[in-house]
Amino acid sequence: MNIMNTTIFNDTHGKIDAMAVPVLMFGVGVMGNVITIAVLCRSKQERRESAFYTLVCGLAVTDLLGTCLASPVTIANYFEHRLDANHALCEFHSFILLFFGVAGLSIMCTMSAERYLSINHPYTYQRWYINHHSARRGLFVIYLLNIIFCSLPMLGFSKIIPQEPDTWCFIDWRAQNHLHAFYSYLYAAVNSLFILLTVACNVAVCGTLVVMQRRKTRQVSARGGSDQKTLQSLSVEIEMMLLLIVTSVVVLACSTPLVVCVFVNQIQLAAWNKNVDLLAIRIASVNPILDPWVYILLRRTVFHKVLGAWKRLFGVCRRAIRPQGPPQVPPCVMD
Template sequence: MMINGTVALGDLIGLGHNHSSFPALRLESRSLVTSATMFAVGVLGNLIAIVVLCVSKKEQKETTFYTLVCGMAITDLLGTCFTSPVVIATYVSSRWPGGALLCHFFSFSMLFFGSAGVSILCAMAVERYLAINHAYFYSKHIDRTMARFALLVTYLANIVLCVMPSFGFGRHVRHFPGTWCFLDWRAADALGACYSFLYGGVMLLLIAVTVLCNLAVCRSLVGMNQRTGRVRTELCEQSGSRRRFPRLPSVTSAAEIQMFWLLVFMTIVFLVCSIPLVVRKTVHCKP
């Protein structure tokens, strides 16, 4: 999502190389087209998602899940707008358009919007898990106010986590081919290595919780479907008739199931875009 829309595919090929300066950038024009296309698609897609959420039914807009979805769309939109233009400007001018300050801002944006996106996705997975597996607790304690509070806590916690390199816990560097900045995951100093492990560990933990919650919800939905099928079969056998029976009430509504599958799709897309960068960064860290 955000990471995928910021750095072109050609840039990711050289993830293992980082340099503090790139005096002579030799950038391919097709990479500029790729970055510009990703930027346009990212902005347009998130704007469409926000508009759809705004014009959706009132009962949908008031749900906790849609509040989190809206937060995800806004976060991804801001991440794309804060980073992609810098990449495009670098391709156009064939040089880094700013100094160390811009590199620090770019790297912070990559860190913050990447971890914030995964955090919101994790919150959505936990919300679906509670709604399906612990419906009574969910109805008593989870609402839009809780969702907004969760978003606020998510942003504040990720700001604290991602601003640490700016105070010496880690180092921002430009990465091959010189169009983007991120952590120096080959940092030899103890603080830099520890922060890389910290950030990568937090991301992997959030991803693990998201996947586990989704698997738990899948298992619950399958179990509910099987139990409903058995009840219908027993009713048919007891009546001795093959006539069609009224639909039995379900624990989960169709809207809740649609929310879950939307979450699964978003999880797959986000993980495909973020896991390669997180894993490669963690593997290259040196304590």
């Protein structure tokens, strides 16, 4: 009886240790995305109503939804392996991973395209009336198309199976069925297209900003003064571009390994390695956690506010748990 109790205790303790990292990732991801959304909603009017920051907010909302929908299933699966027994839950988990993977890339690609039109083709940008309203419509279209695209496996275009070690579900990316194999190629190709377009737009915008910076510097030097309005406008563009580049690097670095795994597994160029596949999906799951903290760290005012809030919270907790010593009696004064 004692041996059985010890075995059960060790097994439960091992499960708790195994799910400590997913729980921590879930908490950090939710907190970061909530802070980012709150800051964007309370920012200045011109910033809040710009198309770029509307897309940034859309990316934060997407990351928050992905974290809140996918992580609880993964955490619960550590206690009871339900994904291999409940096909409906397995389909839901696969849809979440498919949808939020391609949704994050498509929003990032839209952000890069918005900056490309704004910097490289400003007249076209103004003629098309690109603003926060059009950005919201764009987010709605992105969600709608991606929901349809990622629902195709549940309609028979692919097969959803538990992946080793039975902690997550995904499409069968080593399918022999031609229709199932076609969907695997299509999913990887669509993600690859978003990656290439994002890189191309960012490179083009960076080149244009470098030329603009040199031109404005020469103009200011020739006038012998400073055009504060022009320099401030260019500074805002550079700030947005810096945020876009760093966020793009994070998104692409986290998404590319999974896209490569889809191609490699379906083409069967290499022997199947469950550890590589598991590592790829874990890297992809880090993406919605890192995205909001990139914005928080790059915005100095936001960073200082968050740091100040942490210090105040830490001070309150320290005072709450500090043991209260015996009351001090003032020393007697001898007359």
